[in-house]
Amino acid sequence: MLRALDVHDMLIIDRLALGFQPGLNVLTGETGAGKSILLDSLGFVLGWRGRAELVRQGADHGEVTAEFELSPHHPARAVLEEAGLPVEDTLILRRVNARDGRKTAWVNDRRVSGEVLRALSDTLVELHGQHDDRGLLNPRGHRDMLDTYADLQALLTASRAAWAGLSAARKALYAAEARVAEVRQEEDYLRHAVGELDAIMPEAGEEAALDTARRTMQAAEKIKTDVARASEALGLQGAEGQMSDAVRWLGGAADRADGRLDAPLMAIERAMLELDAAQRGVLDALDALTFDPRALEDTEERLFAIRGLARKHGVLADDLGDFAADLRGRLALLDNSERGLADLQAAETAAVAAYDAASDALTAARREAAVRLDAAMAAELAPLKMERAVFATQIAPGTAGPDGRDEVSFTVATNPGAPQGPLNKIASGGELSRFLLALKVCLSQAGQGGVTMIFDEIDRGVGGATADAVGRRLAALAQGGQVLVVTHSPQVAAQGAHHWRVEKRQTADTTTSTVVPLDPQARIDEIARMLAGDTVTDAARAAARALMANQGVTPA
Incomplete structure (x- = not known):
């Protein structure tokens, strides 16, 4: 869980210190206020690829520090142990970007490589949005997502053991054949x-x-x-x-x-x-x-x-x-080669049969889980005003390996009878956001594993009852965990347990971005602004109070 984020001299951020809480954390603000810069800074300390020039103009270097709280069984602990780093309940990441482009990272005050930083970030944060090539939109991860959804760990363990046995049997046979061939030549x-x-x-x-x-x-x-x-x-x-x-x-x-x-x-x-x-x-x-x-x-x-x-x-x-x-x-x-090779060939045949049985069991379980996931997606898409859309989990034969021989991809069709295709190729911006949210809701039933989920304007292009449904699902995802959402939707903002407003401040020669935590009254004003625009009226405030009350949030 992300507890704190400190940003110094990054882009238009001079100095910023934020403390985050469990539950649904909402960040709002006018377009261009710097919400994306905040996410860029978080991505920087996590080792993600992003903008090349991040240091604020006039500064020698920029620096970001992120503090995470680790549960007793958080997967980041295994990454820390493998890297030989201190394992504590609090994990502090710090990364500095020099003006000349050099980047240096520390984990719990130990110097680390970008590779270690990225390995940790994969266990700490998930970023979802319309350009989410690291998460749900990346087909390379779809099989793992389906396996987690179906809780196939036992079958995966059996498949990996069978693959290891098959690899060893083949290695022994190939080595013996090579030795016999070499001896036969001489x-x-x-x-x-x-x-x-x-x-x-x-x-x-x-x-x-x-x-x-x-x-x-x-x-x-x-x-x-x-x-x-x-x-x-x-x-x-x-x-x-x-x-x-x-x-x-x-x-x-x-x-x-x-x-x-x-x-x-x-x-x-x-x-x-x-x-x-x-x-x-x-x-x-x-x-x-x-x-x-x-x-x-x-x-x-x-x-x-x-x-x-x-x-x-x-x-x-x-x-x-x-x-x-x-x-x-x-x-x-x-x-003696004929008898020895016969024994090794028999061992390989037995190993192939064992692997086939294990991989077939995985395939069958995946197909059954795919049917359940598709049904769960249909149930989630209806409240998001996408009842005519079709989500399908495609399972096709692939290259054999430790985790079976299936290729899994999530495809969609926006209307019945329309051709199926990848999420980011078929759906429009607003549709894609809703597909991603519905998919994350379904997949989250398998457990979030202590990962902080960030949704970057995933409600873009939706409003009214659909935006309300989006907000409710984000709030449900945040229960027992932590969700950060950057939004322009008042319906989504009203669902937040904690609310920050991103503001841009300008003087004669400088422009800076800051983030302000909102108390209950300030939240009403902000949601009213999101409803009415620049001129906030009493009617807009009343609508904001009603919206918050409708979402179960007690306004001031």
Whole structure:
């Protein structure tokens, strides 16, 4: 609900502070007094597109502040949360327009983009009038209006879930088909490559082990002869035999040497133990250096084969095993593709059936709601002196989507038998206003959601009993909510719970617009002016009192 509007230096408004109330708020004034400027200022702070030049002449910038009161479940709260803005019971919008055209906006003292501002405005205010391209005249919103009127939230939730399931099923099927098609194009390569790799079955670390073994065998031919000679030099024909002879000779002489040979004998025995260890090591080395020449050929052949495959496929030798496993997996996908694709196709078929059922249920509910809405419109149009007009909710097949596959449009014919067409193409100015009002009355039965409704001269072109019917419906719309109406009709003005007069004030060199709240006596004078013109007579005042009394308003 709009509580306050402050305007500074906008067009011909110098400074203006307004406080609005629940119920029907009426703004009246002579033509050119500035009523449209007031709405332009409100639209500016809400982020709507409007006039390019808004700053008052001579001012550096213009500024508009709007204060709204949010109910506990107002949809603006969700917008604030999504934008990361403070969520409070009071919402303050402020927007500044610099002389150079730059525009800056704040929400609860936080800087915001125009996108956030417009998202909030969609939950705060509805503007209805003969140029209402944001609301009832916009066919893009007609389906949502019908769904709200019929309370189809449960069916919409089911349709959206079915659409999400169908989208996921199709995505999985398309992805699998693409993978199979890609693998099928390289099937010959895959089977040949897997055959080569399976023939060798390389293991991680094998290339390094084969290289080491190859180098060892290549070196063995060069050193084996020297190792064999060393083995002979250490054996019985060499050092071992000579040391054995030395021990035998010294042992025979030790008994006659008075102990002088004991230490040398012990040293030789220790040396013979070390010599034995050396002999065993040399013999082990000699055994290791002895190999079948074919082993070198086999090692080199496998080593070169592994390295060749690594180069061919552009991977490290140690990664050939994982690479082969990947190729086998792709072949398995191809080999099992028929069964896998069949399962995914069955899932897609089931998802299509689920979506068809959900969207068909939506279509049926919409058609039933359309009949009810058309009947409700016929009942509303009769008191507005349009009993011969025909309102029809058209439902046609459209592009499938989360909210079904229906296109909804509101069409009218001003007389029976006349061709149906869009609201703004068929109806004249006065007829269009009454169509819009009747439609809003019918749609409001689904709840206003805390939105402030503004009607800009929606009573243009009507008078008498028709204007009276318009006023009564505006008053009914305002019950439990808030409606602002800019009007030239005394019958509509008499229905207001709160009344302001827009005035233009001129001096020698300036023109400004202001808004004056009216007390009961001032209301009588204003409605009398609307009835009689510039010269307000006692008879006009009496007529104004009678009109207000007839509307249930107690005059002063």
